[in-house]
Amino acid sequence: MTTNFNTMNRRKFPRFAPKKDMYVLHHNFGKVIDISMGGILFNYVDKEYLQGSPPERGILFGYNDHYMDEIPFETVSDTVISKSPTSKPVIKQRRIIFGDLSVGQIQQLERFILDNARIPQLAYDSQLTDENIPINIICSSSKYISFLSVIN
Numbered sequence: 001m002t003t004n005f006n007t008m009n010r011r012k013f014p015r016f017a018p019k020k021d022m023y024v025l026h027h028n029f030g031k032v033i034d035i036s037m038g039g040i041l042f043n044y045v046d047k048e049y050l051q052g053s054p055p056e057r058g059i060l061f062g063y064n065d066h067y068m069d070e071i072p073f074e075t076v077s078d079t080v081i082s083k084s085p086t087s088k089p090v091i092k093q094r095r096i097i098f099g100d101l102s103v104g105q106i107q108q109l110e111r112f113i114l115d116n117a118r119i120p121q122l123a124y125d126s127q128l129t130d131e132n133i134p135i136n137i138i139c140s141s142s143k144y145i146s147f148l149s150v151i152n
Contacts, residue, residue, distance in 0.1 A: 013038040016117035019063070026058035026073055026096065035060075035117055037109060039097035043081065046090040056099070062116035068108050072099025 013036035022032035023042075030044030040060070059069040073096045082091035101109065113119075 016119055019116055019118045022116055023061040024058055027054035035113060041095050043091060043093050046092045062112060066115055068112050074099055
């Protein structure tokens, strides 16, 4: 139990589940399990014919044609979560951290998360505008907070 607590404390950003289906393209096409300002977790079907290591950049797809491309990705882990001895498809789970994001990419990612993720703190808000978005819910790293305090 201590290990889980320590693992949770190492995370710099809160994680959010998608409101609706959210997908990622990173060497494979996968379904996003959770997303944060620091990275994503997704499941995918391993394609044996895809050789080599995943690319350094990927694409996120939300609903309503909302997407982000050219996002710097770094694979943290890539593990098998389901493998049947009788069937060929192998389901894997990949953890990605985002690489160095530009100021514009940080803003896009914030908007992408607000538009596509289920944020419990915002469940009672009926409408958000650019003036009243509580960015501190998403960002907890001093690097991003200092940036956000300048633009607000």
